[in-house]
Amino acid sequence: MHCLHELHRLNRKVRHFLVWGVLFVIFATVTEIRASDTTQEAMSSPIDISYVKQLKKELKATEVAILYAEDAINSISDSTHLAEMLFHLSELEIRRARLKFEFEMIRFDLRQQLFESGKLKTAPEAPTLSFARTIGINEQILELLPDAPFKKDVLYRNSICYYETGQKDKAKEIFLTLIPLVKNDTLRAELTFRLGECYFDEQNYQKALISYNHILKSWDSPYFGMALYKIGWCHYLTNRIPDAISTFYYLLKDIRLLETMDSEILGKSQLELRDEVLQYIALSFSEFGGTRLLLDFIEKNGETSYKAHLLHKLGSIFFKRDFYEDALKALNYVKENFSSFEQLPEVYQLIFENYNRLGMSKKAIATRDEFARVCGDASNWRIAHPYEEFRSAYDSTLTTMDYRIATPMLQSADSLFALEKFDLAMPLYQRFLAAFPKDKRCEQAQFCTAECLFNLRDFAKAEQEYQKLIDGFPKSELFEEAAYNRVVCFDKMTDKTDENSGGLPFPLITACEQFLELVPASDRTVEIELKLAGIYYQYEVWQESEKWTISALKTILKTKKGTPFKLNAMNLLAQIKFKQGKFNTAATI
Secondary structure, eight states: OHHHHHHHHHHHHHHHHHHHHHHHHHHHHHHHHHHTHHHHHHOOOTTOHHHHHHHHHHHHHHHHHHHHHHHHHHHOOOHHHHHHHHHHHHHHHHHHHHHHHHHHHHHHHHHHHHHHTTSOSSOOOOOOOOOHHHHHHHHHHHHHOTTOTTHHHHHHHHHHHHHHTTOHHHHHHHHHHHTTTOOOHHHHHHHHHHHHHHHHHTTOHHHHHHHHHHHTTOTTOTTHHHHHHHHHHHHHHTTOHHHHHHHHHHHHHOHHHHHTOOHHHHTSOHHHHHHHHHHHHHHHHHHTTHHHHHHHHHHHHOOOTTHHHHHHHHHHHHHHTTOHHHHHHHHHHHHHHOTTOTTHHHHHHHHHHHHHHTTOHHHHHHHHHHHHHHHSTTOHHHHHOOSHHHHHHHHHHHHHHHHHHHHHHHHHHHHHHHTTOHHHHHHHHHHHHHHOTTOTTHHHHHHHHHHHHHHTTOHHHHHHHHHHHHHHOTTOTTHHHHHHHHHHHHHHHHHHSOGGGOOOOHHHHHHHHHHHHHOTTOTTHHHHHHHHHHHHHHTTOHHHHHHHHHHHHHHHHHHOOOGGGHHHHHHHHHHHHHHTTOHHHHHHO
16 A cells, blocks of 8 residues: 555656646747747848748747647646646647748738739738637636636736737627736736727727726826827817827827837837827817917927927928918928927928929028028038938938929920020020039030030030030930030031141041040941041041041941941042052052
């Protein structure tokens, strides 16, 4: 009997060791998996291969832990340990469900891309998250051990599973059961907030308000800010606009509240929440009172660091509604009172656009000049915001303003050019180039300036303008045309000089040689080479003339370009040979 008793005692120890050993394995697995959650959430690309591999690794580890847990459960009969083991198994099932859902979402995204590109005929069905296995196991625990010491943990887990899968009625029922039982303030606040969310989603705003207001009794609760935010929306949705504005404004006054909001629970980032609050307050004052009433409200309720943001939003709303005078009141207040406001370029841009819409072009131009002075290099605004993103914002805004100011001038010049009124178009192009040297349309304006001078037969100045395009816009589509037109200009100028002076026209020769150097693969290469050959022939420099004629023939042979000039080139080569007294060679060409 004694031996039998010892054997039973030893078996209990073995089972006890087995249970806690398996629990340790499960705990270690879950801990390792949870530790990698932050890394997973940081992964931005849903089809990143390394992320998929990590996901697969975690799923495999979770499934191994589940197998251990199931084996352990099947090997024990102690109801206390069995319930505890089942709860750990249910936690693992949650993890498996989430990982599988992530895999399905990746697959869905890939198939959606295929469908949108026309490579898949049927639209894929979006996956759904299910915690049915976890809920089933937890209900088994409650049946097996209704008074388990961790009963509240089981109920909490089921409530969250129901809540996250949209079964709000079942979640609400558990929340109402749990809230009176929970002693932990933070957990009670979470449950109360989620209960309020259930009522909110049902559009039962009065009951939602009661739940949210319970949280406000503890000002240091991590759910205080979120409850206040939802109270604001309850007031708004029940048409209590003044209460809604006051509630949202209270949030803006206390930055800490915005920073402590749980963006995951609310489904929005902290930045999105802040912008939403700003937008709502601005929208309200755009309907009731405008800039003056907003400023009075801020004065009455206390200053906020978001005052400039609110007025900027208000100005933007008025602008979109075509209330330009109202928009200018809000935006000019920001400009005059917040010289270091980080979004000052956007404010100036809106002021500029308002003046343009009102047809006040002189004020729009003055706004552009003021912006360049207030936010440009070495300005106080630039010193306050030295980072590249702010420089880019300034450059982009200035470019946009300049584009808008320059466009009417350029359109007028183009219209006159099309009508061949070159004497009127040219000064407009020149004014444009002087005023807006960074405008992307400068190369076209530069070319048109040269064309105006060319058509006015001022070839000396035209050549200089073509050269400016060559120097300033080496990648321009007009580059070759400008280089060629320079040759034509010098050719025209050579015609005016005294050809009996005996000197070679070196400017024309240089222009030809520069063309060949700048545009070596041009379709006009043969033409320019023969032009050089003709110049030297005219001045009886036979060796140079022969060199360029042969070069032209080689170019034709090699590139198959300039074939219409082949006969002329052969005739010129024959004449050169004849002039040199090489009659036999000339006769064979």
